[in-house]
Amino acid sequence: MSRLQHVMVSFRKQGFMRLLHARISRLEKGLVEISASNRPELSQQDGFVHAGVMATLADNAAGYATLSLLPPGSRVLAVEFKLSFIRPAVGQAIRARGKVRKLGRTIALCEIEVETRRQGKWVSCAWGSETVYCDIAKSQNQQGPL
Amino acid sequence: MSRLQHVMVSFRKQGFMRLLHARISRLEKGLVEISASNRPELSQQDGFVHAGVMATLADNAAGYATLSLLPPGSRVLAVEFKLSFIRPAVGQAIRARGKVRKLGRTIALCEIEVETRRQGKWVSCAWGSETVYCDIAKSQNQQGPL
Amino acid sequence: MSRLQHVMVSFRKQGFMRLLHARISRLEKGLVEISASNRPELSQQDGFVHAGVMATLADNAAGYATLSLLPPGSRVLAVEFKLSFIRPAVGQAIRARGKVRKLGRTIALCEIEVETRRQGKWVSCAWGSETVYCDIAKSQNQQGPL
Amino acid sequence: MSRLQHVMVSFRKQGFMRLLHARISRLEKGLVEISASNRPELSQQDGFVHAGVMATLADNAAGYATLSLLPPGSRVLAVEFKLSFIRPAVGQAIRARGKVRKLGRTIALCEIEVETRRQGKWVSCAWGSETVYCDIAKSQNQQGPL
Numbered sequence: 178m179s180r181l182q183h184v185m186v187s188f189r190k191q192g193f194m195r196l197l198h199a200r201i202s203r204l205e206k207g208l209v210e211i212s213a214s215n216r217p218e219l220s221q222q223d224g225f226v227h228a229g230v231m232a233t234l235a236d237n238a239a240g241y242a243t244l245s246l247l248p249p250g251s252r253v254l255a256v257e258f259k260l261s262f263i264r265p266a267v268g269q270a271i272r273a274r275g276k277v278r279k280l281g282r283t284i285a286l287c288e289i290e291v292e293t294r295r296q297g298k299w300v301s302c303a304w305g306s307e308t309v310y311c312d313i314a315k316s317q318n319q320q321g322p323l
Numbered sequence: 324m325s326r327l328q329h330v331m332v333s334f335r336k337q338g339f340m341r342l343l344h345a346r347i348s349r350l351e352k353g354l355v356e357i358s359a360s361n362r363p364e365l366s367q368q369d370g371f372v373h374a375g376v377m378a379t380l381a382d383n384a385a386g387y388a389t390l391s392l393l394p395p396g397s398r399v400l401a402v403e404f405k406l407s408f409i410r411p412a413v414g415q416a417i418r419a420r421g422k423v424r425k426l427g428r429t430i431a432l433c434e435i436e437v438e439t440r441r442q443g444k445w446v447s448c449a450w451g452s453e454t455v456y457c458d459i460a461k462s463q464n465q466q467g468p469l
Numbered sequence: 470m471s472r473l474q475h476v477m478v479s480f481r482k483q484g485f486m487r488l489l490h491a492r493i494s495r496l497e498k499g500l501v502e503i504s505a506s507n508r509p510e511l512s513q514q515d516g517f518v519h520a521g522v523m524a525t526l527a528d529n530a531a532g533y534a535t536l537s538l539l540p541p542g543s544r545v546l547a548v549e550f551k552l553s554f555i556r557p558a559v560g561q562a563i564r565a566r567g568k569v570r571k572l573g574r575t576i577a578l579c580e581i582e583v584e585t586r587r588q589g590k591w592v593s594c595a596w597g598s599e600t601v602y603c604d605i606a607k608s609q610n611q612q613g614p615l
Numbered sequence: 616m617s618r619l620q621h622v623m624v625s626f627r628k629q630g631f632m633r634l635l636h637a638r639i640s641r642l643e644k645g646l647v648e649i650s651a652s653n654r655p656e657l658s659q660q661d662g663f664v665h666a667g668v669m670a671t672l673a674d675n676a677a678g679y680a681t682l683s684l685l686p687p688g689s690r691v692l693a694v695e696f697k698l699s700f701i702r703p704a705v706g707q708a709i710r711a712r713g714k715v716r717k718l719g720r721t722i723a724l725c726e727i728e729v730e731t732r733r734q735g736k737w738v739s740c741a742w743g744s745e746t747v748y749c750d751i752a753k754s755q756n757q758q759g760p761l
Binding site (some may be wrong): 479480482483484485487488508509510511512513514515519520521522524525526528529544546547548549550551552553554597 | 625626628629630631633634654655656657658659660661665666667668670671672674675690692693694695696697698699700743
Binding site for chain 4 (some may be wrong): 286308
């Protein structure tokens with residue numbers, strides 16, 4: 178199993194991504210983008226996309242951007258993240274991007290950004306950072322016999 | 324409409340809270356707690372409660388803790404939040420608490436904490452802070468004739 | 470007085486910048502860089518530049534990057550900042566850059582980065598974000614008769 | 616050498632603490648307080664204590680609060696910290712407190728708070744969190760023969 182397949186397999190195990198109808202829309206080594214259509218179920222009280230939806234997609238994008246750089250069988254855990262909200266999140270679709278800025282031996286630092294699409298244009302709504310703990314698989318044997 | 328009723332009315336407008344089956348379980352001036360039962364739809368890849376669910380409930384609790392101190396008709400907006408993850412979030416239920424530490428003229432600072440219930444005991448899983456922007460209603464007339 | 474002069478005048482009032490022997494090394498609208506030579510007085514226990522020195526220069530750079538966009542007579546106040554440390558800060562010199570990512574009516578969001586120079590090359594040591602509160606001068610008359 | 620002595624020895628190696636005339640004013644397992652007298656050299660442009668001074672003392676207090684829980688010979692490194700500023704820092708003296716909220720195998724999470732003394736009373740000026748990386752000494756033999 179390749180590193181990018183490893184990300185896809187892990188992503189499909191997340192019940193919460195299914196609840197949000199979210200999908201991985203871009204997957205490269207060190208960069209992952211997760212997207213969802215906007216719908217009333219994702220709204221806060223003023224009809225904007227809920228800050229929690231943005232945080233969820235951004236956190237996931239950062240975790241998988243990190244996992245994409247690690248050998249299959251590795252695990253990632255969010256240590257902390259901080260997200261600043263720049264504009265009200267309105268639009269037909271939402272996407273979050275996680276990008277690894279520094280991968281250390283046990284800790285990775287990611288930049289996270291969230292955008293919504295308004296009249297065909299993507300506009301930045303939130304931006305921040307996430308620290309990810311990396312539990313790196315020592316060898317592929319740790320994955321089991323298959 | 325009282326300040327606490329104002330919080331309830333706003334909360335019920337959030338489509339995302341319905342999707343999470345979340346409810347306000349404690350509501351005081353400056354302190355709000357939001358709870359949900361755990362279920363597979365809220366999980367990440369290892370079966371724990373998704374960090375995004377914790378962030379969502381915590382962000383909401385902080386916003387409403389702030390709103391509970393403002394005159395009805397006021398609005399709150401998250402400026403930024405930071406959440407640190409302390410333990411894997413496992414258990415039958417999850418709750419997040421937002422508590423206002425400082426209310427300024429336009430900005431409030433809240434402490435946020437997330438717990439899960441395991442074998443009848445609440446255990447802290449995440450902790451952090453949120454900055455909330457307060458758009459304070461000048462008079463109750465802004466709410467309209469009712 | 471121009472906006473950039475306004476920044477210089479404010480900077481020179483900071484006793485702490487003198488204690489650090491820090492100077493503004495780059496000054497554009499929305500981007501400020503502050504530099505200092507490294508010396509034993511700025512060290513932590515392992516001889517690296519102290520995280521507090523990095524935080525100080527970064528906080529200042531963000532504040533002045535914001536002030537550079539506001540009319541003279543305006544004031545800025547740090548609401549909060551978050552800084553992640555990427556590498557040990559060693560080298561002959563240190564510089565921090567603040568860049569405004571979003572300027573709202575009362576709040577600005579800045580990206581901050583700290584670098585040290587090692588063998589003639591600048592290397593990134595810390596990266597993060599700062600929220601700045603803007604107390605915007607309504608007219609230049611607020612500055613007084615001079 | 617005890618854990619608390621280990622903290623004192625490390626603290627005295629910091630050139631930056633001498634420059635700030637800072638001292639450890641409270642030292643318990645998991646809780647450290649660092650204090651300094653206020654003076655013009657620590658000021659920002661409006662005469663308040665510089666945010667960088669607050670960040671420096673808070674970061675140090677968190678690091679040493681963590682180190683106080685680890686076997687001598689261990690090392691701590693700041694991963695990231697976030698500090699929110701609540702009130703202008705005015706007064707005759709300043710102190711920062713770091714308190715360990717969770718000590719994991721390699722990462723500790725600390726709460727940080729900064730106060731200034733005004734007319735004999737300590738007032739909270741800044742509050743936040745710090746993530747500390749712990750490089751735990753495996754045995755005291757790592758410290759060398761003395």
